[in-house]
Amino acid sequence: MSDQTTSGRVLAADGTPLKTSLARALRRQKLRALALIAPLLLFVLITFIAPIADMLFRSVENQIVVETLPQTVSALADWDPESGDTPGEDVYRALAADLKIAAKAKTHTRLGTRLNYELTGASSLFRKSGRQVKKMDLEGDASIKDAFIKIDKDWGKPDIWRTIQTYSPRYTNGYFLNAVDMQKGPDGPEARPENQQIYLMLFGRTLFMSLMITGSCILLGYPVAWILANLPARSANMLMILVLLPFWTSLLVRTSAWKVMLQQQGVINDVLVWLGLVGDDARLVMINNQFGTIVAMTHILLPFMILPMYSVMQTIQPTYLRAAKSLGATNWTAFWRVYFPQSVPGIGAGSILVFILSIGYYITPEIVGGNTGTFISNRIAYHISSSLNWGLAAALGAILLAVVLLLYYAYDKIVGIDNVKLGG
Amino acid sequence: MADTQSPGAFVEFERVQKSYDGENLVVKDLNLIMPKGEFLTMLGPSGSGKTTCLMMLAGFETATHGDIRLDGVSINNIPPHKRGIGMVFQNYALFPHMTVAENLSFPLEVRKIGKSEREQKVKRVLDMVQMGEFGGRRPAQLSGGQQQRIALARALVFEAELVLMDEPLGALDKQLREHMQFEIKRIADNLGITVVYVTHDQTEALTMSDRVAVFDDGRIQQLAPPDKLYEAPENSFVAQFIGENNTLEGVVKEIKGDTALVRLDDGELIDCKPVNVTQPGERTRVSIRPERVEYNKSRLHADAHTLKAEVLEFIYMGDIFRTRLRVAGNEDFIIKTRNAPDQVRLQPGTQIEIGWLPEDCRALDA
Structure with missing residues (x-):
């Protein structure tokens, strides 16, 4: 420390x-490291993170109403939806003007689709009105309001107006409310009618089934990992190939195989009937329900549990068990007090992997899940590809992501992520 | 089994054999009797069967044939956790997820000993190994020497009468190792426990043990106290393995009483003490310790036999000088001399004469 001032x-x-001197010396190394990871970083940014961010942004984005009906939105600002009356003539006039432009640009149907998520019937209402508004004469003295009510009597009810007003801001929390079975009411968010509630139940089912799958994987995987870690290298490699075999088989093939195994005319039911354990008229329902999904997904995700457990168990020296026994512990005590606690990091790593993989699983529940075994991801996929309600899909996806991050955080707090080992 | 017990035996191996593959014997016909309180070291190169013997005693390996008795009771069919034998493992095997105190109270817990008594015993044993302050630490927070002390304490805490140690000092550096040798010996003597200690380090074996069993090829080559082992090796393996040793090869010419005349391979005739040669014509290896060789004529005994030698190398080692000579065709003949003020430092190339007492020169098997 002679250089200390x-x-x-x-x-x-x-x-x-x-x-300063040290930072300068390290700067080159840091730049080189950055340059090495730059290609991958850019690739991930452009093809993965940016699209996901854009997709998640759709869960709050709501520009379409104000962009398609700018005059209507501003004219509607003074209208009190609580009055129970329809708005005045000026609002209808503004709507007519907006719709004339929108119909020319053919954007009115998109707006109709958007509002249809909130009010059933809005889609056809806008399509019909868009066709007929072109003939409307805005210069004359005839009531535009009456003309609209003539096109469709829904225009004479406050519902559509309330919906337009509620969804006129550029950003909305409507998708998120919808994703947790709520809606915007006159007094702020309120629960949806019971027969429309679905998403909370789906989230709950997804979490429950993922836990079941993780638990089954632990129970089935632990003994296998133990054997793998304690066999001589040659036989362990052989067994490892058997564990990895499912990895090399197509996911669809494995899932379909379970369909063949579990269905009512399938292998297992046939065997049970042949053995006389189950009556021919009382074949077990094991597929297209939760049971089938759990069985198939446990099978598919098992390697993800076994591998981290195995790599942790490999590092536990057999002398620990010997030491425990020499100190007077029975086989079980030696295992439970000495071996098991040391293998917990492997269980933790495997559980995180399996749980996070299963919580977002799509293909297997889609094929074998039926009605009661589907996951939230299947609903997201439905909104992406069938109902085209991307905003809702994005909101559901964002909630799923948040739940996973939250669980990860909780796990870190309780178990400590340092205790998770994927190897060595 | 008590009727076959030898008097005074605490640990007894009787005709024990062990084979792993059914073709080769790792331990061949082992017989060993240990009295209570003895510190016995099993010494040998790796693969000599010493660790297998220890594991059979601990119960982690089963004897293929023969009987192992502890305090007169055959323990062949008693599982390890019921044998009540303390054991110190090579890499200590301290449980990493438990603190030092938890490690030490583990054997007491599984014996269902009450909490207050447990704490008392743990404290006492920690004080004994001078680690009283460290009960709350994890093994990973301790140095190698400290871990070693804890491993020792854990083997002692449940008051086992027999403690096995499997190369316990192998992972320590030289200075610490020497210190721990002394510590272990002191504790073992104080407690009066019986210790079976396995090592491949002969210095360790010589300094610590009451008796040393030298293993090679699955057999005990010699079982003797350290001084006997060093000064009177019974065969050439023991002579080679324990300490430094010079070997000259030749043929026995004649044996008269306790003197054998050996003709070395270069024609020279020397007097030796016959150890395991019995008749003329037998090939023999003659063994002489480096420190028993004298080249200062004035100090040589009158009837000492002398041989011509050429100095090849002189190495200064501080407390001693180590000189390499060519003697009777052997270019690796070493002599060791104390670094005394009047000691001559031999220059390479010098021709000298060396000699020794006939009883320091032992004719062993070839």
Whole structure:
């Protein structure tokens, strides 16, 4: 510490502070490291993170109403939806003007689709009105309001107006409310009618089934990992190939195989009937329900549990068990008090992998899930590809992502992520 | 089994054999009797069967044939956790997820000993290994020497009468190892426990043990106290393995009483003490310790036999000088001399004469 100045800062040989000097020396290394990861970073940014961010943004984005009906939205600002009356003539006039432009640009049907998520019937209402508004004469004295009510009597009810007003801001929390079975009411968010509630139940089912799958994987995987870790290398490699075999088979093939196995005219039911354990008229329902999904997904995700467990168990020396026994512990005590606690990091790593993989699983529940075994991801996929309600799909996806991050955080707090080992 | 017990035996191996593959014997016909309180070391190169013997005693390996008795009771069919034998493992095998105190109270817990008594015993044993302050630490927070002490304490805490140690000091550096040798010996003597200690380090074996069993090829080659082992090896393996040793090869010419005349391969005739040669014509290896060779004529005994030698190398080692000579065709003949003020430092190339007492020169098997 001969280079220490009176101020207590350590100086390098040339008099610059040592910290500055060190930072300069390390800068080249850091730049080189950055350059090495840059291609992958850019690739991930462009093809993965940016689209996901854009998709998630759709869960709050709501530009379409104000962009398609700018005059209507501003004219509607003064209208009190609580009055129970329809708005005044000026609002209808503004709507007619907006719709004339929208119909020419053919954007009115898109708006109809958007509002249809909130009010059933809005889609056909806008399509019909868009066709007929072209003939409307805005210069004359005839009531535009009456003309609209003539096109469709829904225009004479406050519902459509309330919907337009509620969804006129550029950003909305409507998709998120919808994703947790709520809707915007006159007094703020309110629960949806009971027969329309679905998403909370789906989230709950997804979490429950993922836990079941993780639990089954632990129960089935632990003994296998134990054997793998304690066999001589040759036989362990052989067994490892058997464990990895499912990895090399197509996911669809494995799932379809379970369909063949579990269906009512399938292998297992046939065997049970042949053995006389189950009556021919009382074949077990094991597929297209939760049971089938759990069985198939446990099978598919099992390697993800076994591999981290195995790599942790490999590092546990057999002398620990010997030591425990020499100290007077029975086989079970030696295992439970000495071996098991040391294998917990492997269980943790495997559980995180399996749980996070299963919580977002799509293909297997789609094929074998039926009605009671589907996951939230199947609903997201439905909104992406069938109902085209991307905003809702994005909101559901965002909630799913948040739940996973939250669980990960909780796990870190309780178990500690440092205790998770994927190897060595 | 008590009727076959030898008097005074605490640990007894009787005609024990062990084979792993059914073709080769790792331990061949082992017989060993240990009295209570003895510190016995099993010494040998790796693969000599010493660790297998220890594992059979601990119960982790089963004897293929023969009987192992502890305090007169055959323990062949008693599982390890019921044998009540303390054991110190090579890499300590301290449980990493438990603190030091938890490690030490583990054997007491499984014996269902009450909490207050447990704490008392743990404290006492920690004090004994001078680690009283460290009960709350994890093994990973301790140095190698400290871990070693804890491993020792854990083997002692449940008051086992027999403690096995499997190369317990192998992972320590030289200085610490020497210190721990002394510590282990002191504790073992104080407690009066019986210790079976396995090592491949002969210094360790010589400094610590009451008796040393030298293993090779699945057999005990010699079982003797350290001084006997060093000064009177019974065969050439023991002579080679324990300490440094010079070997000259030749043929026995004649044996008269306790003197054998050996003709070395270069024609020289020397007097030796016959150890395991019995008749003329037998090939023999003659063994002489480096420190028993004298080249200062004035100090040589009158009837000492002398041989011509050429100095090849002189190495200064501080407390001693180590000189390599060519003697009777052997270019690896070493002599060791104390670094005394009047000691001559031999220059390479010098021709000298060396000699020794006939009883220091032992004719062993070839």
